[in-house]
Amino acid sequence: MNVKPRLLTGVCLSTLFLTLSCSTEQKMETSIPTTFEGKENEIKLVTLDPGHFHAHLVKKASYPQVDPQVHVYAPAGPDLQAYLAAIESYNTRAEDPTDWKMEVYTGADFLEKMVSEKKGNVMVTAGNNRNKTKNLLAAVKGGFHVLADKPMAIDPEGFNVLKEAFEEAAKNDVLLFDIMTERFEISTILQKEFSLVEEVFGTLQSGSLEEPAVTKESVHHFYKTVSGKPLQRPGWFYDVTQQGEGIVDVTTHLVDLVQWECFPGKIIDYTKDIEMINATRWATDLTLEEFTRSTGLTEFPEYLNPYIENGILKVYGNGEINYKINGVHAKVSVIWNYVAPEGSADTHYSIMRGSKANLVIRQDKKENYRPELYIEPISSTGLKEFQDTLFAAVQKLSAKFPGLGVVKVTDANAWRVEIPAEFRTSHEDHFREVTExxxxxxxxxxxxxWEVPNMIAKYFVTTSALEMAKK
Structure with a gap:
């Protein structure tokens, strides 16, 4: 789609039936407040380069505080079209439709235009990660609050730019924050809650390299369904210089959860509290047929040539990181397969080892690929007393989570936490929750x-691990 630098109108995108501004010379607003009181429509959104589906999941719901008028700055092309089509599907759905109104600018200077026009006070971005960190820096320098998809940095150079961005955000009194959806997964929330019940969990162990005190493993799939439709990924998603390797992408969530669960409310100083041990990376092989099914592209783009061997695309989406945080051994790992087996989905495994019990999240076939939390006492003696203590803890937690329960696992010294259905929100719902x-x-x-220093610590772990794994 060849479009000169200008505002796209509803005529230009008539196939999407979007309400777009027809003015190409709107006057700049003299002042858009950057402090808030929770009033209706006081948040004025701009969206920058929405090349990843997470950009539209933030707008799957409406928010009273957020003005439905959104200013989008992005290069013209299929990524933008997919974003606008998704927004239109939310606007026209039968149940609880949204009312987003999109004004789009597609000039090559879209970043500079966004900063100079300053038509909003909060910038949302989720897309190609090659320039994301520099874009974040430009946005906070321009006085925008920023809600950014992960990862906010994909290499050590980006980590240094990110630190500068946080410094500039503090100078300009704006909030730079990344979208950590997994904090809103109920099985993880309850794993954290039970870890705080000393009578049940005891204390977090130090662990070892061979048996870390906390382990988090995530399995994802390149071909998947989002909002009821097969997800079409952009070709650049498979270029690790644009998307980032798996060891700096999905692991962002896992490292975040280690900090959030094991050391709640505590500031992590990466210069003193983190010790990197080792890291590894490996590739997932994709055929051209699989790539085409995922992207709609019939050929590998030239930028993928460095990763093609004998007609097979090698995507470094897999990685493992071993490190110590405040003296506690932690391991995080991510695996990317092409497609999930029939009836399954992305999965998560996590264990926190306590002096009295382990807290384990499993999401495999036995759990029907739904995350379930298990409480497994360390000792096989005194189980009746442990059960009584556990029941008392559940009773207390029920004040916060009505309907919560536990059930003994048949032929095992373990209890499964019974999670009420109303607390089980989907991954897509988590984007609304983190936005709120x-x-x-x-x-x-x-x-x-603790948020800013811990974000910095998190990206230190992931980017340092990438550097370590490449050696």
Missing amino acids: KYLEYLVDGKLPD
Whole structure:
């Protein structure tokens, strides 16, 4: 699609039936507030380069505080078209439709245009990661609050730019925050809650390299369904210089959860509290047929040539990181397969080892690929007393999670946590939940004291691991 640098109108995108501004010379607003009180429509969104489906999942719901008028700055092409089509599907769905109104600018100078026009006060971005960190820096320098998809940095150079971005955000009194959806998964929330019950969990163990105190493993799939439709990924998603390797991408969530669960509310200083041990990476092989099914492209783009061997595309989406945080051994790993077996989906495994019990999340075939939390006492003696203590803990937690229960696992010294259905929200719902939390922070005018240093620590772990794995 060849479009001169200008605002796209509803005529230009008539196939999407979107309500777009027809003005190419709108006057700049003299002042858009960057402090908030929770009033209706006070958040004015701009979206930058929405090349990843997470960009539209943030807008799958409406928010009273957020103005439905959204200014989009992006290069013209299939990524933008897919984003706009998804927004239109939310606007026209039968149940609880949204009312987003999109004004789009597609000039090559879209970043500079966004900063100079300043038509909003909060920038949302989820897309190609090659320039994302520099874009974040430009946005906070321009006075935008920023809600960014992970990863915010994909290499050590990006990590240094990200640190600068946080410094600039503090100078300009704006909030730079990444979208950590997995904090809203109920099995993870309850794993954290039970780890705080010393009578049941005891204390977090130090562990060892061979048996880490906390392990988090994630399995993802290149070909999947999102919002009820097969996901069509952009070709650049398979270029690790644009998307980032798996060891700096999905592991962002896992490293975040290690910090969030094991050391809640505590500031992590990466210069003192983190010790990197080792890291590895390996590739997933994709045929051209599989690539075509995922992207709609009939040939491998030239930028993928360095990763093609004998007609097979090698995508470094897999990785493992072993490190110590505050003296505790942790391991995170990610695996990318092409497609999930019939009836399955992305999966998550996690264990926190306590002095009295282990807290284990499993999401395999036995659990019908739904994450379930198990409580497994360390000792096989005194199980009746342990059960009584566990029941008492569940009773207390029920005040916060009504309907919560536990059931003994047949022929095993373990209990499965019974999670009420109303607490089981989907991965797509988590984008709404994390956005609502960010809106609360905007009204507060600050992030919790631990958020920024812990984001920096998180990206230190992932980018350092990439450097380590490549040696």
